Amino acid sequence: MSYEIKLDIFEGPLDLLLYLIRKNEIDIYNIPIALITEQYLAYLDMMRFLNLDLAGEYLVLASTLIHIKSRMLLPPVEGEGEDEEGQDPRAELVQQLIEYQAYKEAALSLEGRPLLERDVFTRGAQEPVAETEEEEEEPMIEVGVFELVQAFRRIITNLDQSDLAIDAEKMSLTDRINEIMERLSEERQLTFTELLGERMDRRRIVYTFLAILELMKLRMIRAYQSGPFGVIRIFLAVEE
Numbered sequence: 001m002s003y004e005i006k007l008d009i010f011e012g013p014l015d016l017l018l019y020l021i022r023k024n025e026i027d028i029y030n031i032p033i034a035l036i037t038e039q040y041l042a043y044l045d046m047m048r049f050l051n052l053d054l055a056g057e058y059l060v061l062a063s064t065l066i067h068i069k070s071r072m073l074l075p076p077v078e079g080e081g082e083d084e085e086g087q088d089p090r091a092e093l094v095q096q097l098i099e100y101q102a103y104k105e106a107a108l109s110l111e112g113r114p115l116l117e118r119d120v121f122t123r124g125a126q127e128p129v130a131e132t133e134e135e136e137e138e139p140m141i142e143v144g145v146f147e148l149v150q151a152f153r154r155i156i157t158n159l160d161q162s163d164l165a166i167d168a169e170k171m172s173l174t175d176r177i178n179e180i181m182e183r184l185s186e187e188r189q190l191t192f193t194e195l196l197g198e199r200m201d202r203r204r205i206v207y208t209f210l211a212i213l214e215l216m217k218l219r220m221i222r223a224y225q226s227g228p229f230g231v232i233r234i235f236l237a238v239e240e
Helices: 013-023 033-049 056-073 091-119 145-157 173-187 192-196 202-217
Strands: 140-142 189-191 221-226 232-236
Touching: 013 033, 013 056, 013 091, 013 145, 033 056, 033 145, 056 091, 145 192, 145 202, 145 221, 145 232, 173 189, 173 202, 173 232, 189 192, 192 202, 192 232, 202 221
Parallel strands: none
Antiparallel strands: 140 221, 189 232, 221 232
8 A cells, every 4th residue: 555644633742642641641740651652652553554654753752752761761870869860761751741731722722612612512312312311411522633543443453353454446545535525425424433334354444544534634524522432423524
């Protein structure tokens, strides 16, 4: 598969790092470097598998994490003070993350309530529910690339390797994009699994994922999820 997709919706490696910290509910001041490094590298491997063009900054941060991990495995050198090389190897990275997070939150707060009204909405029930069975619906929050990569990883993990053989049927990314837009025009919303259908060959899975990312880049579709482990649903960007 020679197609390589370059996306502007990737905000940067610090975004991925913050996403992993939030996902694991980790104290930003006490990052378990071994765990975060392992998960960060797993994401990079999945992005390469998808033929995503990764900016050099992602690889630089990967090298930084590996370097910090190696430093933390070494025993402390006698005679080193806290203000010298004996300081926490994570300190500089933590400071970068805190500063980046502050700027990001400040940027989001500029849009304020209009952002909340546009990007958060509740799912409408198709049928009335009895009062005794009525449950409060979780709001659906717009998700980004990293949540989609996580969903893709779950699907790949649950499949047999034999199911991932490339199908002989010819398929182009353009064809897959057109198919997705046609189905969304008819059905208004679809999950990633519904977009795949019954066929789960590797080409179809990868092309479906790349088509979703390309359409997100073009701002033609949007992805929402109810809760951190909820099903991700795809909507046309013009739908409310």
